[in-house]
Amino acid sequence: MRIVLGVGGGIAAYKVASLLRLFTEAGHDVTVIPTEASTRFVGTATWEALSGNPASNSVFDDVHQVNHVRLGHEADLIVIAPATADLLAKAATGQAGDLLTNTLLMARGPVLFAPAMHTEMWQHPATQANVETLRSRGSAVLEPASGRLTGADSGPGRLPEPDAIFDAAMALVEGQADFQLPLAGRTVTISAGGTREPLDPVRFLGNRSSGKQGVALAVAARNAGATVRLLAAHMDVPPPSGVEVVPVETALQLREAALAAAADSDVVIMSAAVADFRPAAVSDTKIKKRDDRDDPVITLVRNPDILHELVELRNSAAPGGRQQLIVGFAAETGDSDGDVLAHARAKLQRKGCDLLVVNHVGTDKVFGQDTNSVVILARSGSEPQEASGTKTEVSAAVISRIGHELNSVSPRP
Template sequence: MRIVLGVGGGIAAYKVASLLRLFTEAGHHVTVIPTEAATRFVGTATWEALSGNPVSNSVFDDVHQVNHVRLGHEADLVVIAPATADLLAKAATGQAGDLLTNTLLMAHGPVLFAPAMHTEMWQHPATRANVETLRGRGAAVLEPASGRLTGSDSGPGRLPEPDAIFDAAMALVHGQTDFQLPLAGKTVTISAGGTREPLDPVRFLGNRSSGKQGVALAVAARNAGATVRLLAAHMEVPPPPGVEVVNVETALQLREAALAAAADSDVVIMSAAVADFRPAEISDTKIKKRDDTADPVITLVRNPDILQELVERRNQGATGPAADSQLIVGFAAETGDKHGDVRAYAEAKLQRKGCDLLVVNHVGSDKVFGKDTNSVVILARSGSEPQEASGTKADVSAAIISRIGFELNQVSPRA
């Protein structure tokens, strides 16, 4: 497929190099047309090296090939990223001052704009009118992601992640138009990893959680356009780029972080493996093993039920402005026994916790924890049909985030 990749003059231009690589690695022929301003951020040598094709932004280069007409005619797809406020305005008003805007006027195939700019620029009535004009003419304009912008500001206006733009572009080519980022403008808090409860300065009670599923969920939510906050307990994998990380160790620390984060979250996903119990006392010194002393007796006390407390606070309207529509997702790592199977325990837990969705998996010494694959069942408090998802943890996360996007569109204010 022949793709024209137009690059606008914004700081997010550096991310587009990764998008270009995704296109070329998928076997597509890509012609990059940066604006003059874009070359101040990323030089033409980078675009030529990654695309394998010459790069120009002038209508006067290779005039004999009539590039300002030919490139638009031949393109199966035109993608503009980052689509700055300036580029959106020029495209909406039909300007043709350089090679890229000429190509847009000549494009016969689908056109996808991936905006990136400061929040106030994105929300300005002029920009919103330009976006509606372009959409009215049949162009696809993604909603920008939310999060940290240039400087200390934060809000909607971030360029969507390259793989999210790639997926949207491929969907557009295949005639799909419902690919808008499902969590654009949403704030999602995700807990990940396993908590550790100290016994003394060197020992702790822990679990086998690696954090892989929670990190995969953070990536999927980020790629769906959300602002992501990751509450990271002990993890064997690093947190992904593009998310806010809050480090915690114990269940009590996780509780404090989760309750604070829920105040401005549209979605809370409690995927961390939280210790049910903690030592009643923590020794200030290492517990010694001596022949002249008895074996130590460790008394455990219950940790608070963070998921249930989040639901109760949400239902009482104590979690901030999103309380009436906040979606809370729990995880249940279950094993069956003589009293019941995994599904029976999970159904009971869903009713007891009161969360909106419960993601259930069957765990064991050789299952789930630390593995790269997973198999889950998603149960809904609404009573809808259970949904199964399996494959890599990235595949499972994509299914969970897709289900969350669907549920958000169904949510009505709570009584």
């Protein structure tokens, strides 16, 4: 695949060298077009060495090849990173003062902008209007990451991590002209992994959750343009880059983190395996096994119903209508009282969440596996939706459904 990689004049330009490496190692032919300002941060020699192609932003270099027309026409994908406020403005207003802006005007394939700038610049009405203009014309504009900026400030405006941009670019190409970022501008909180309830300093009550499905959901939401916050209980896999990670251990810690995170979230996805019970008392010392003592008796107490509490909190804050989408996960087994879906439908009614993603669990099913098969139930009563395959594929289906639910009820702000 032929890729044009435009590099804007921001300090985050140094990260783009890693993005270029990801493209070339995947076998793509990359032509880098650095703006003049960006060469103050990373010189053209770096781009030429890593890409194996000349790097220039002048329309007067190699005039016989008519690069200001050819590059845009031939590119299968154009990626702009970092997309500064200046570059977004020039692209939105159709300026053509250098090779990069000419190439954007000539583009006939997908275009992806990865913004990076100070928070106030990103949030300025002029920048937001430019972003809306570009999206309305079919370009994909990622949401910047949140975190530490160049100085002491923190906030939205960081360049997304290179692998996040790479994943979004590949998804854009796979989707071609139909690709959209359904969660652009949204904040999504996702819980993942299994909680652990301590018995003593050594032992705990836990479950078999690996966190793989929650991490896959975080990646899918990130690639859909969302700002993602991952509430990470015990996981067997590392969290993805480009998301905010809040570590938790117990159900009570998860409850505290979830209630705090929900305050500014458009979507809350509770995919973590939360312990229903916890020991009523936790020993300060290891519980010893001794022949001269009776077997210990462990009294359990119920943990709070975090999902139901989130729904009640949402409903009390917005009594006139839904302002937040809440998604639950249910790991179910059938029994003499009903099959998996019967139990899941009853749970959906009790919890009151908008969507419930149902797993049929058991020995060698779901937990720790790389594949999954789910049914998505909706409180609205719409037909159940099935999704199966790898956990990445299942996550894509869940995030796509969430995007549809959000955008069919309330337009993206």
